[in-house]
Amino acid sequence: MWWIYALLSAFFAALTAIFAKIGVSNVNSDLATAIRTVVILVVAWGIALARGEVKGIHTISKYSLWFLILSGLATGLSWIFYYKALKLGKVSQVAPVDKLSVALTILLSVVILKETLTIKTFAGALLIIAGTLVLIF
Numbered sequence: 001m002w003w004i005y006a007l008l009s010a011f012f013a014a015l016t017a018i019f020a021k022i023g024v025s026n027v028n029s030d031l032a033t034a035i036r037t038v039v040i041l042v043v044a045w046g047i048a049l050a051r052g053e054v055k056g057i058h059t060i061s062k063y064s065l066w067f068l069i070l071s072g073l074a075t076g077l078s079w080i081f082y083y084k085a086l087k088l089g090k091v092s093q094v095a096p097v098d099k100l101s102v103a104l105t106i107l108l109s110v111v112i113l114k115e116t117l118t119i120k121t122f123a124g125a126l127l128i129i130a131g132t133l134v135l136i137f
Contacts, residue, residue: 017095021086029083036079096135103128 024032048054060068078101085094103125109115 014095017086017091017098020083021091021094024083024087029087030080032087033076033079033083036083037076093135097132100128100132103132 020032020036027035045054082094082098085098106117106121106125110117
């Protein structure tokens with residue numbers, strides 16, 4: 001079932017890039033990011049509240065909370081730079097370069113999380129890097 005969610009994520013990420021490029025065309029990129037963040041905040045909390053999942057908030061450990069905060073900070077910085085790049089570049093170049101994060105995530109998963117790097121995963125990461133380089137140069 002995970003791959004269905006991953007495909008849906010990819011589809012909506014693609015729409016995000018297209019909608020963002022159109023939306024940021026006449027708007028400051030930081031303001032555009034702020035607007036996007038408010039929408040995400042409302043949607044995410046709405047889903048959590050509607051599903052009754054907020055009642056477990058007091059059981060979150062400080063360890064988990066710190067890493068969720070760090071993840072939120074990384075996401076925010078990613079969005080800020082993404083919108084700045086979209087403001088200045090073509091979406092057909094910015095979005096794929098942004099997806100270099102996939103190869104970086106593979107590398108970090110091996111280094112930090114001690115996940116096993118298979119030949120297939122390594123080859124996929126190299127192809128992503130190669131594709132990114134083709135788009136940049």
